[in-house]
Amino acid sequence: RKEVEQDPGPFNVPEGATVAFNCTYSNSASQSFFWYRQDCRKEPKLLMSVYSSGNEDGRFTAQLNRASQYISLLIRDSKLSDSATYLCVVPGNTPLVFGKGTRLSVIA
Amino acid sequence: GAGVSQSPRYKVAKRGQDVALRCDPISGHVSLFWYQQALGQGPEFLTYFQNEAQLDKSGLPSDRFFAERPEGSVSTLKIQRTQQEDSAVYLCASSRRPAQRSTWVYEQYFGPGTRLTVT
Numbered sequence: 001r002k003e004v005e006q007d008p009g010p011f012n013v014p015e016g017a018t019v020a021f022n023c024t025y026s027n028s029a030s031q032s033f034f035w036y037r038q039d040c041r042k043e044p045k046l047l048m049s050v051y052s053s054g055n056e057d058g059r060f061t062a063q064l065n066r067a068s069q070y071i072s073l074l075i076r077d078s079k080l081s082d083s084a085t086y087l088c089v090v091p092g093n094t095p096l097v098f099g100k101g102t103r104l105s106v107i108a
Numbered sequence: 109g110a111g112v113s114q115s116p117r118y119k120v121a122k123r124g125q126d127v128a129l130r131c132d133p134i135s136g137h138v139s140l141f142w143y144q145q146a147l148g149q150g151p152e153f154l155t156y157f158q159n160e161a162q163l164d165k166s167g168l169p170s171d172r173f174f175a176e177r178p179e180g181s182v183s184t185l186k187i188q189r190t191q192q193e194d195s196a197v198y199l200c201a202s203s204r205r206p207a208q209r210s211t212w213v214y215e216q217y218f219g220p221g222t223r224l225t226v227t
Contacts, residue, residue: 004150034215043199043218044151087150094167095141095207096216098150 003027003092006099014107017078021102023088024070033071034089035062038101044087048073078106110134112219114200120225121190129185129222133202140183141207141216142175143199151199157183158206190226197221 005024013019025033032051036044048055050071054063061074071090075082085101113132121127133140139158143151144167153167159180168175172191177183187194201216 032214043220046215046217049215094153095139095156095164096153098143098152100148100150 003097004088004090004099006086006088006102008100008102010103010105012105012107013078015078015080017106018074018076019078019104020072020074021086021088021104022070022072023090023099024068025088025090025092025097026069027090027092028066028069030091032091033062033064034096035060035071035073036087036089036098038085038087040084044098047086075104078104080106080108082106112200112202112217114198114219114222116222117220118223118225120227123190123192123226125190126186126188127190127224129187129198129224131183131185131200131219133181133183133200134204134217135181137202137204137217139203139205139207139214139216140177141201141203142183142185143201144169145197145199145221147196154185154198156207187224190224192226195224195226197223 035047037047038044048062050062059076063072083106085103087101088099115130142154145151155175156164157177172188174186199221200219203216205214
């Protein structure tokens, strides 16, 4: 298994929809997990940190399943401005290992 | 407050030229990271500094790549004899605490990147 794997998408969803992305990781010892958002030709920006079972921030919920070694990101009531690439990030053989990202397009 | 800054934002180099990319981390941040991001890929780790010490350079792709952070703040990534495959966005990130391999790291904050094109 690769250190971090994500479905590249794209996920094309209408405004107002709920969408979820999964990310699997191989390092069972990892204790901290992150979701970053990256807009086209911009730098990654921290969206959420996950240190225990999950975290919620407004329309965004991140959940951690240690037994199955995956984290998920749920976006409720999608907005046009949510269109971006979402990167899953996990400690690994280097300080942080990034997934390749999942591309989301929210359509009016 | 001020975030991570990088310069230049764009660099075009002819194959074989040397380039130097600069990163100014957030003031007081202990950890500094360099990443390489190719089109359509996630950032790939290059090297990590804790203050002025380069603790991990396992991601540097060849001995043409060299990084330093002599005073524990500003860092420079140097690429010698650039090749076309070096074309990418080079991202710098900083974190307020030390990074620990394998288990626990703290949030990183990224600069805008330097887009390097080697012709």
